[in-house]
Amino acid sequence: AAGVIQSPRHLIKEKRETATLKCYPIPRHDTVYWYQQGPGQDPQFLISFYEKMQSDKGSIPDRFSAQQFSDYHSELNMSSLELGDSALYFCASSRGEGPQHFGDGTRLSIL
Amino acid sequence: EDKVVQSPLSLVVHEGDTVTLNCSYEVTNFRSLLWYKQEKKAPTFLFMLTSSGIEKKSGRLSSILDKKELFSILNITATQTGDSAVYLCAVRGSGGGADGLTFGKGTHLIIQP
Numbered sequence: 217a218a219g220v221i222q223s224p225r226h227l228i229k230e231k232r233e234t235a236t237l238k239c240y241p242i243p244r245h246d247t248v249y250w251y252q253q254g255p256g257q258d259p260q261f262l263i264s265f266y267e268k269m270q271s272d273k274g275s276i277p278d279r280f281s282a283q284q285f286s287d288y289h290s291e292l293n294m295s296s297l298e299l300g301d302s303a304l305y306f307c308a309s310s311r312g313e314g315p316q317h318f319g320d321g322t323r324l325s326i327l
Numbered sequence: 328e329d330k331v332v333q334s335p336l337s338l339v340v341h342e343g344d345t346v347t348l349n350c351s352y353e354v355t356n357f358r359s360l361l362w363y364k365q366e367k368k369a370p371t372f373l374f375m376l377t378s379s380g381i382e383k384k385s386g387r388l389s390s391i392l393d394k395k396e397l398f399s400i401l402n403i404t405a406t407q408t409g410d411s412a413v414y415l416c417a418v419r420g421s422g423g424g425a426d427g428l429t430f431g432k433g434t435h436l437i438i439q440p
Contacts, residue, residue, distance in 0.1 A: 220369075261427025261428060264427060306369060314375070315375045318363075320369045321369055
């Protein structure tokens, strides 16, 4: 079965640079979610989109933004990167009230 | 603010043992509780529970929810070394930020051969 696809798998950036993470949800899933998981931490919800409109917002810094495109893929844009942004970034998708299924994540390292 | 507490935080057992993982929660307008298994990468979905008292079962794993006492348990019988992972409990409510799941810290389960 098709899963959530994220790219890139790994990304190394320096402080103050920008980064863009991509997510392709499971076909026919209408909602996309972004999470940040720091080392040894549980995933923290950042933002979600339902049918290409932002539907909810969690603890997303103002330096981050996201959008969902007409083909349902989503991008998380991160600017003025800080050392503390080093984390695993997960995208998940769901259909209606169904369970969220997670991609393999993008590991972002800030030098 | 939604809150999920899992116990124990870590557990080491021998292959063949049965384990019970606990999850208690506080959530505004409960919608669902989910269990995930996380190894090196993505959390893998195990169960979603919405109603009290109805056991969900998949092979050696089972889970049940008690909405009155606000907790859930995940049972694994006849454990195998491949069951070693972090097991995450998460809830979904309908307060602010409620589309997203609120996770517990997880139970780190180690199965020794």
